[in-house]
Amino acid sequence: MFKKLLIANRGEIAIRIMRTCRKLGIKTVAVYSEADAQALHVKYADEAFLLGPPKVNESYLKVDKIIEIAKQTGAEAIHPGYGLLSENANFARHCEEAGIIFIGPSPRVIESMGSKIEARKTMEKANVPIVPGGSEPLADAEEAVVKANEMGYPIMLKASSGGGGIGMQIVQDDEQLIKAFASNQKRAQDFFGDGAMYLEKYIANPRHIEIQILADNQGNTVYLWERECSIQRRHQKVVEEAPSPFLDPKTRHLMGEAAVRAAKEIGYTNAGTIEFLVDEEKNFYFLEMNTRLQVEHPVTEEITGLDLVEQQLKISYGDPLEFEQSNIQLKGHAIEVRIYAEDPVRFFPSPGQITAFTLPEGENVRNETGVDATSKVTPFYDPMIAKLIVRGDDRLSAILELQKALSNYHVEGIKTNIPMLQEVAEHEAFVHGATTTSFVETYLTKAKK
Structure with missing residues (x-):
């Protein structure tokens, strides 16, 4: 079993992972931002290292810094927890290239499921039922209106990347769809760097x-x-x-x-x-x-x-x-x-x-x-x-x-x-x-x- 693990996360999930590591006799390395200097996960770990300022893009999302700390401490593996870098294929690939084990699936698998549109296509191949809708990104709001009328309202407008409800909206008619398309596409682009949108049939009371x-x-x-x-x-x-x-x-x-x-x-x-x-x-x-x-x-x-x-x-x-x-x-x-x-x-x-x-x-x-x-x-x-x-x-x-x-x-x-x-x-x-x-x-x- 691993002798030392770096947890690339914070809060309750970092402590949760560390608790299992203690049970298994694995030493733990915490990382933290300036805002988390006194956080419980920092105190609970065997070692802790500062990443940078409070904002996540200056601390918990700093891939190179996290891998540098893992190498410095001799951590053989990195557990990403959930959120932050947990579904970041680039991070998993950087771990792989550095000879550090990423606790999760391969970068290829993360990428294959990172796009909801591509995931729909994959599930069809596996004979897994998918919600009726499109399996190609929409070119613009006008194409969305055409597709929505073919499917029948209400429909669910969804961003292909990301999660947490961002870029997702129930739409009842053409006017609402046109308005929702631009705003949700922008949010998806801002949050996930991918503005691809698609439609699914809305399922009532699921x-x-x-x-x-x-x-x-x-x-x-x-x-x-x-x-x-x-x-x-x-x-x-x-x-x-x-x-x-x-x-x-x-x-x-x-x-x-x-x-x-x-x-x-x-x-x-x-x-x-x-x-x-x-x-x-x-x-x-x-x-x-x-x-x-x-x-x-x-x-x-x-x-x-x-x-x-x-x-x-x-x-x-x-x-x-x-x-x-x-x-x-x-x-x-x-x-x-x-x-x-x-x-x-x-x-x-x-x-x-x-x-x-x-x-x-x-x-x-x-x-x-x-x-x-x-x-x-x-x-x-x-x-x-x-x-x-x-x-x-x-x-x-x-x-x-x-x-x-x-x-x-x-x-x-x-x-x-x-x-x-x-x-x-x-x-x-x-x-x-x-x-x-x-x-x-x-x-x-x-x-x-």
Whole structure:
């Protein structure tokens, strides 16, 4: 196994990776910006090195600097976490060229899934259902209007690159499409350096359900059941759970097999996630593939008993998977909510000095956090400060654990989205499993203010 690992990330995910490294006896190297000099991930690591000023393009995205530190410290591998450089094929290639192992798939695979348009074409080859729509970039707004009228409104205008809802918009008519095309194309170009746009048929009241896969370098690929991530705000996930309250065993099996076919089609290795939209009749359609560890990976760990970071490290080291599909358990139910430093009504980021931070406790409660009562939340990075994960023997018991844990979560000095999460956890529709992507807009009063 590796002796030393550099974590090219920050916050809770950096600490999460370091915790597994401690278990495996692997030394860790942290990197940080000037704004994160006192951050918990810096203190938790065996070694820590300054990258540069607070802005990510001057620190956490400095590929050459990160690789230089890895060489300097003798780190054999780099784990990118999620976000930042995690799906950057250029970074993975630079690691490869420097003789450093990138914990993730090959640069070629990252590139093949980085374009949603190309990914759609690949999934068609693998006989994985895709949402009806175009598989070529649109030349301009005029072509978009022609295609939209052929498909029929409403449609979903989407950027080929990136994620997080950027460059994505539901469109109802020609006028709205023309207006949306220019603005979304510009946002996609600004954020991802790629303004390619395409159209998909809008699926009403879908579920967002994803399949976690693991694939080693010996050709073995398995799926670790599903996570439902339907409760979203502005196309960003808020609540994730495993397994889905909507799927039946047959659909679960079919989706798992489709995810394995998709991974094998592109020669995927390491941990990855195939995301699907599932309609009201349980028809499922490929949405995208995330070639990295997901924010919501803990719920899969809770129902399978597997440490996904450990599996990533073993695969990257060259070890084969130690289990087959038939060995993977599905036990109990787990729910994760993301704790954001943000105004719970207006949903604006709420940076500032944390003055009190008390986490809920219990044998069925897991906390992943990058802050404590001494931390300062800066405006430079994503406002997610922690994740709360609960588990139970069944979904209802997990929901009751969630309600209790949220009531015992105490943060002062900054505003958080905990009031919104409490409203979700206590809502009758959530308890009954009515968790479509329109949940927030349909049921939450706080989201409508």
